[in-house]
Every structure is written in C-alpha cells, then in structure tokens.
Amino acid sequence: MKVLVADKISPKGVAYLRQQPGFEVIEAYGSSPEKVLELVKDVHAIAVRSETKITAKVIAAAPLLKVVGRAGVGVDNVDVDAATERGVIVMNTPSGNTIATAELTFTHLLCGARPVPQAAASMRAGNWDRKSFSGIELLRKTLGIVGLGRIGSEVAKRAQAFGMRVLAYDPYLAPSRAKAMQIESVTLDELLQQSDYITVHMPLTDDTKYMIDEAALEKCKKGVRIFNCARGGIIKETALLAALKSGKVGAAGLDVYEDEPLAKDSEFRSLPNVVLTPHLGASTAEAQESVGIEIAEQIADVLNGGVIRNAVNVPSLDANTVKVLGPYIDLGTKLGTLVQQISPAQIDLLKITYWGKIVDLDANAITRSVQRGYLRRISGEEVNFVNAPVLLERLGVKVEVVKSTGDSGYSELIQVEAVGPDGAIYRASGTRMGKQNQARIVSVNGREVEVAAEGKLLVLENLDQPGMVGEIGTILGQDGVNIADMSLSRLIPGGTAYMVVRVDTEPSDNARKIIKGHPAIKQAKFVQL
Missing domain, CATH: 3.30.70.260 (ACT domain)
Structure with a gap:
C-alpha cells in the first residue's frame, strides 16, 4: 500500500504509517499541482492539511486511491463529491483543534480588551506610552457567542471563568442544553443589542455567510468588540471596516478572512484597533501532533480493512458493508438534507421509518446518514457519520427509528420526518428505482411526487x-x-x-x-x- 503524505503532518504520524507492514510512505511536501498528478498514479491513500488541493482531476488520476485523510477539520481543499462518486473515502479530524481554536479566540478577546500587541509594538519602537494603551476589564461584561458547538462551548467556559455574562445564539440549540451550561439562549438580534463582545463560531454556509453585515452591526452597542476565528465570510469585511473606522466597533480580532492569504494592501493592516493573525486556529504543537497522529491511524485502519472513522462521505463501516448499503446511505443523506431545509430551525424529534428489504439490513449506517444529512447545513464541516448522533443530542433533538412491516407501495422506502415544538410534521420519502437504481424523492409533506434526488x-x-x-x-x-x-x-x-x-x-x-x-x-x- 502506497501512502502519499502531500502536506507536512506530525513526524509521529508519518512514523506510525511507516511502521505498518506493507506500507510505502512518500513525503512530498510543497509539490506543484502537476507533480501531485504524477505522484498519485499508484497511491492508495493521500494525507493532506490545507495546502494541497485534491481536485476531481487528482482523484481521476489515482485509480488505486481508497482514502483521502485531512489532518484538520475543513475539507475545502478536497473535492468530496468527486471522491464519493469514485468511492474514495474522505476523512477529517474534527476534534483535534477544538482547544487550540478556543484558546486563540480567547487570546483575541483579551487583546480586544487590553491592547497588548499595540503596546508591545510601541515598546519595541522605543516609546513609553502608558496613556495610549488603557484597556477595559472582562469582569461583568457580556459576551455573545454566535454558534455554541464544540469550540463555542469551550469559549463559553473560559468566559464564565473570567466572570462574564454569556449569551448564545444558535437556532438549533435546545433551551435545556443552554440552561445546563448556565448560558442565556437568545435571538441574534438580542445578542447583537446586548453584547459588549461578540465571537462567531458557525460553519460557513449559505445561511451564515455575511451573518454579521451592515444591518447586524447597526444593532450593536457603540464600541462593541468583534472576533472571528471560525471561517472568513461569516463577518462581512467591508461592513466591519466601515464600523471600525466610524467607532461603532471599538476593536476586532481576526484569524480568518474572506480571501486568504490577506492582501498586503488590506485596510485591516493599517487600523490600530485590529489584531490580525494568519489563520492560526489549529497552530499549536499539541493540535498539530494530535491531528497528524489521528489521521495516520485512520488511514491505516482503512487500508488494513478495519473500521472507518470520522469520514465525511461514508459511515463508520468496513468496506464490504459499504458496498451493500451504499445506495441507501446516499439516499438517506439526501432525505435528511431535504427535510432540514423544509422544516423550521428548531425541532424536537427526527423520525426515520424504513420499509421493505431495508428492514432486514443493519440500518444503523443509513440512520446515521440521515442524521448527517440533516446536520450538514447546520454544523458544516464538523459533522460526519460518527459524530452526527452526538451533535443532534447536543441540540436537544431526539431520534426515533421505526422498521415497518406494512405496505408502503414500494419494495424499499425511507421516510424522514422532523417534528417541530408545536407538533407540526415536515416529511419526505424516497426510494431507488429503475434499471440504474436511481435515488428518487417520491413524497414531500404527504404529497406524492417523483423527482431525482440530486442537484x-x-x-x-x-x-x-x-x-x-x-x-x-x-x-x-x-x-x-x-x-x-x-x-x-x-x-x-x-x-x-x-x-x-x-x-x-x-x-x-x-x-x-x-x-x-x-x-x-x-x-x-x-x-x-
């Protein structure tokens, strides 16, 4: 088995791969796209961070490729759709950088309160200017966290230790979860209006792009301090620049940007009330070692015929089971995605019902595919077939699975229902039919339809x-x-x-x-x- 380590990961991770019997490891850091195309011709696995792009062209050039492992969370540099079509497993390491990113966020927050970087630069310039760098305290201030997932929750714990009042906006978070964390669950408008500090921890999706724009900033307190260590594009940069110049925003801390690397002539670089870092969220020795070792172990498991962990496009199964359940897994993902988009943001129950031959299969993988599909536009890159049940539980959503022996009218049928807090039900059903066994949507909210489950x-x-x-x-x-x-x-x-x-x-x-x-x-x- 040949493994291409295209980007530099932890030496311990590389060593682990080299220790595997029958493995040949090629380290080719900083290779050009043309060189990558040449190297992948006979590789079975590729390990990357964020630098090397695994495009559809790369995947097509690698006929033996079984798995792509991303040492980190985001898989923006991997064409997941092309990999899925080719049957290539794409895996990430969603938990390895949680603490690193939470700590960096809080570092930015502290620098927004006390202008330490600016004072340090002044000292290096030979000055002794105490008056220009006066700050404020965090005690009894209000922190608004937009998105209370893994990282947002860790930031909340640190803020509470500093005596801050913590508000959270997360449309998918159950009130009981917020109460257990001693956090006030509020609307986005309430968070904007009441917060002294705001930090965003949402994935970048169609719904979250430019979530903090001109209109949002207008609702904030004068002098609010804003931070983004999540994804560039959640905060509209032109709006933030204008607000920083006008004094509406008192300070900002940014680790991510709409376009990276940040342009050399970016106006952000010239503003004295902004602290900038070059996408350092996962850049700690512990995080890099953790994700490097983790992705090496995951790749080895797949190539050795073991379990599949932290996959973003297939469930945690052995390869033979994936072949049998694959068509239903794909259908389940699409039904979950469909139902999430036709139902309200907050639901109490996700009910999945199976009919026909599926009843006799181990449907756990299909169930997880439905859960992942439902969460895909909510949790973004964080969600996979392994952690989807945990993320739903964190949101306070119960999952019910029913295997029916009744007559659905189809040889196999999957129905997904989302039940809102008011008892309203939003549902969609699908099956596979025809010579090509194509996935079809056959019912939406109780109305019979028939359309391809794609696009x-x-x-x-x-x-x-x-x-x-x-x-x-x-x-x-x-x-x-x-x-x-x-x-x-x-x-x-x-x-x-x-x-x-x-x-x-x-x-x-x-x-x-x-x-x-x-x-x-x-x-x-x-x-x-």
Missing part, C-alpha cells in the same frame, strides 16, 4: 389554478434557469398543489423574490441536495 430543487406549494406551471417556467426562463425535471401533485382539484422543480442552476435572489411574492404561491423553498 437543486424548488419545492412549491400553490393554489391549484390554471397557468401555474407556465408562470413558474417563465420566471425561471427569464432568469436563465433551465428546468431539468418537474413533478406535480394535488389532493383535490382547486385546492392546493405541490410542484417540485429540479433546476440546473440556482435561481437569482430576484427570481426567488418574484416566485415567493406570487399571489398563488403559499410556500416556496429552494433546496440544495
């Missing part, structure tokens, strides 16, 4: 009146959006109807606005599978 979907509930199909088609056509597939469903003529439209490209904001504003449209959801 981008518009899910519309509308008054059943003539011309609706034409009107929606016209709106999309004028927006340059091609319709790939469409399914219609209604219960009674003249009532309400469902229209599920699969499109090639995402409709523009203006097209979505027109569709949602149409008098006959009762509900419109854009879903990405």
Whole structure:
C-alpha cells in the first residue's frame, strides 16, 4: 500500500504509517499541482492539511486511491463529491483543534480588551506610552457567542471563568442544553443589542455567510468588540471596516478572512484597533501532533480493512458493508438534507421509518446518514457519520427509528420526518428505482411526487389554478434557469398543489423574490441536495 503524505503532518504520524507492514510512505511536501498528478498514479491513500488541493482531476488520476485523510477539520481543499462518486473515502479530524481554536479566540478577546500587541509594538519602537494603551476589564461584561458547538462551548467556559455574562445564539440549540451550561439562549438580534463582545463560531454556509453585515452591526452597542476565528465570510469585511473606522466597533480580532492569504494592501493592516493573525486556529504543537497522529491511524485502519472513522462521505463501516448499503446511505443523506431545509430551525424529534428489504439490513449506517444529512447545513464541516448522533443530542433533538412491516407501495422506502415544538410534521420519502437504481424523492409533506434526488430543487406549494406551471417556467426562463425535471401533485382539484422543480442552476435572489411574492404561491423553498 502506497501512502502519499502531500502536506507536512506530525513526524509521529508519518512514523506510525511507516511502521505498518506493507506500507510505502512518500513525503512530498510543497509539490506543484502537476507533480501531485504524477505522484498519485499508484497511491492508495493521500494525507493532506490545507495546502494541497485534491481536485476531481487528482482523484481521476489515482485509480488505486481508497482514502483521502485531512489532518484538520475543513475539507475545502478536497473535492468530496468527486471522491464519493469514485468511492474514495474522505476523512477529517474534527476534534483535534477544538482547544487550540478556543484558546486563540480567547487570546483575541483579551487583546480586544487590553491592547497588548499595540503596546508591545510601541515598546519595541522605543516609546513609553502608558496613556495610549488603557484597556477595559472582562469582569461583568457580556459576551455573545454566535454558534455554541464544540469550540463555542469551550469559549463559553473560559468566559464564565473570567466572570462574564454569556449569551448564545444558535437556532438549533435546545433551551435545556443552554440552561445546563448556565448560558442565556437568545435571538441574534438580542445578542447583537446586548453584547459588549461578540465571537462567531458557525460553519460557513449559505445561511451564515455575511451573518454579521451592515444591518447586524447597526444593532450593536457603540464600541462593541468583534472576533472571528471560525471561517472568513461569516463577518462581512467591508461592513466591519466601515464600523471600525466610524467607532461603532471599538476593536476586532481576526484569524480568518474572506480571501486568504490577506492582501498586503488590506485596510485591516493599517487600523490600530485590529489584531490580525494568519489563520492560526489549529497552530499549536499539541493540535498539530494530535491531528497528524489521528489521521495516520485512520488511514491505516482503512487500508488494513478495519473500521472507518470520522469520514465525511461514508459511515463508520468496513468496506464490504459499504458496498451493500451504499445506495441507501446516499439516499438517506439526501432525505435528511431535504427535510432540514423544509422544516423550521428548531425541532424536537427526527423520525426515520424504513420499509421493505431495508428492514432486514443493519440500518444503523443509513440512520446515521440521515442524521448527517440533516446536520450538514447546520454544523458544516464538523459533522460526519460518527459524530452526527452526538451533535443532534447536543441540540436537544431526539431520534426515533421505526422498521415497518406494512405496505408502503414500494419494495424499499425511507421516510424522514422532523417534528417541530408545536407538533407540526415536515416529511419526505424516497426510494431507488429503475434499471440504474436511481435515488428518487417520491413524497414531500404527504404529497406524492417523483423527482431525482440530486442537484437543486424548488419545492412549491400553490393554489391549484390554471397557468401555474407556465408562470413558474417563465420566471425561471427569464432568469436563465433551465428546468431539468418537474413533478406535480394535488389532493383535490382547486385546492392546493405541490410542484417540485429540479433546476440546473440556482435561481437569482430576484427570481426567488418574484416566485415567493406570487399571489398563488403559499410556500416556496429552494433546496440544495
């Protein structure tokens, strides 16, 4: 088995791989994309950090490739879809940098309160200027944490030790979880209005991009201090720059940026009330050693035919089981993703029901795929098939699995239901059919439909009146959006109807606005599978 270590990981991790019988380890740090294409021709595994890009082209050039291991959390540099299509396992190490990032966040927070970096620079310049570097205390100040996952929770513990009042905004967090942590669960607006300090710990998704923008900053206290050690793009940089210049934001600490590396002429570099670090979140000796050893062990397990851990595209199973359950695992992930996007942010229960041949299989892997699919747009890169149940439990969401012997009308069927706090149920069902065993969505919220479980979907509930199909088609056509597939469903003529439209490209904001504003449209959801 040949393992390519494309980026520098812990020497202990490399040594572990070399100790495996039958393993040949190639260390090729800093290789050009062309060199990587040449090296992967006969490798079975690749270990990377964030530097080397494992593109679809790289995966296609590696016919023996079984696994790509990322020593760290983010897999932005790996084409996961291309890997999945080729049956290549992609793994990360989601917990290795938790403490490192939490401690860096709190370091930034302290520097936002006491301008130590600026004072140190002044001292190096030969000055003795005590008056210019006066600070404030953290005691009895309010810290607002946007996103209370692994890292956000660790930051909260440290803030509480400093005597801070801690608020948290996390739309998926159950109130009971916040209460147990002695944290006040609030809305985003409440957090913005009440916080003296704000730190973000969300993954970067369509929902979180520019979460902190001009409008959000306008709601904040004058002089608020803001920090981002999570992902560039959660805070809109142009808005933050303007707020820093006007004094609306008193200080900021940034470790991540919309474009990295940060441009040499970035205005952030010239502002005296900003502390900048070059994406150091996981840059501690302990974190780097931990993720290096962890990814080496995970790669060795896969190549030796053992368990699969911390995979982002397959569950923790042996390779033979993956072959049998693979089609259902993929369908489960897509159903979970679909239901999350048509249901409210906070739910109490995720119910998964199986019919047909699936009942006789060990459906645990499929169940986890549904859970991961549901969490994929909530927890981002953090979620995988291993930790999905834990993350749901952390959010206060119960999971119920039912194996039914009744007649569903299909040889196999998976139904996923999300039950909201008010008892409302949001559901979708799917199966695999046809000569190519294609995944199909066959029901949405109790309405029978049939559309391929892939790509981008518009899910519309509308008054059943003539011309609706034409009107929606016209709106999309004028927006340059091609319709790939469409399914219609209604219960009674003249009532309400469902229209599920699969499109090639995402409709523009203006097209979505027109569709949602149409008098006959009762509900419109854009879903990405």
